[in-house]
Amino acid sequence: MPHPSLSSSRATATAAKSGFNYFMEGFNLIRRPGLRTFVFIPLMINLTLFSAAFYVALGQLETLFAWVSGMLPEYLSWLNFLLWPLAVVAMLVVMAFVFSSVMNWLAAPFNGLLAEKVEQLLTGKPLYTGNTTDLLKDLPRILGREWLKLKYYLPRALLCLALFLVPLVGQTAAPVLWFLFSSWMMAIQYCDYPFDNHKVPFDDMRFALRQTKGTSMSFGAAVTLFSMIPIVNFIVMPVAICGATAMWVERYREAYRHPTIAPD
Template sequence: MAVNLPSIRKSGVNYFLEGFQLIKQPGLRAFVFIPLLINLLLFAGAMYFAIGKLDELFTWMNGEIPEYLTWLNFFLWPLAVLTMLVVMSFIFSSVMNWLAAPFNGLLAEKVEQHLTGKNLNTGGTVDLIKDLPRIMGREWQKLKYYLPRALLFLILFWVPVIGQTAAPILWFLFTAWMMAIQYCDYPFDNHKVPFDDMKFALKNTKGTSFSFGASVTLFSMIPIVNFIVMPVAICGATAMWVDKYREAYKNPIVSQDS
């Protein structure tokens, strides 16, 4: 689908940073708090379980190594906990996109209402529950798009020379693109814009899309901070939708590229 997109000179980085301001708005805080609370509770429970297993591992290890090497615990414990924190943070970022998908769409809706002053009239809680199959189907579309491409890029890491040079750069660019798709999709989906049309629109604004996705990716690499990246990215992506896509998709023009 081809549409006439407004040329607003604002980078994706600016939109992402705008998300930090939007999550603090009084009318939006509740919609930010609910998925964030779910995320924190699940993460805290998983960390409690994992640290217990880690304690068992170190107890076993201390029984196997000579006593004069037990001082290594002083260095290994913090390193193990930090590694576990980073790995679990990445895992939870992915899992929470599924668990919080209905809340994310609702947050995008409220942000758009805040920015435009217009009600989307998407219905209440009952309508949201009825719409769950379609919402989860949309998440499945994103996953189907992501997995084969991710596997292809991961294979590149095993290719001599390329794996040590180009592959890390390509992986970062791919991740940035996927972050743009993941979070920009919520406002698009609220307006029932098909998934392929959404991708086409983002490709038409590649510079903004990639800089937005790169910002999300970089902040997602910071443990603890990445907990708030999801609502920040949704708010920023919705601001980008309002500025760059909303008016054009009121009257889309179908082309042969769709």
């Protein structure tokens, strides 16, 4: 099937709106009364699981530091006061990245619903995506879509990580390439929810994002940067979904509309 042109979609987009602007718009959208419930549910799941994992990880860290303290000579005991906060911050950053991946799987059905409600709010036209029973029946397809993203991500991520082992390249180009790749993947991850609500194939979605690569990359870069900030990373997922849906409505919807729009 040929890819539809995005020219009409771009022509109707808000003038010169960047991907970063769309991401920041998500902060306003999550506060809208009609969306709070759909933001609250995945946020509570995220907070509960993250808190439990952090509690377990903190216990393991305490055990590790007790062992390190026993190995250090007395005159180096002051290192504990320096290393402990650094270790906690490092653990928070690593857990933030891991949880963003895990939560995208666990919260995938809720994320699709949030994207649906945001689109309805922005367009004034409801999407017909079925009832709760239909959602449960659709779970294998939704999780299959997440699997497609994971299959796309893993080999490319491993290749980027391998570059860190290359002398010179690993210290210079590899970190930049990793950031750019992470930004691209964040755009794919969150823009996919409104595309998938319209049953747009995964390859077509990637094609659309490549056609507006500057916007896509600046959106993904914003998501990546905010995901690195402890505490703030808890709300990045709903903010990114809201921002990505706003981008879908203004830049892609007219070109990729699917007859899931309920009749007036």
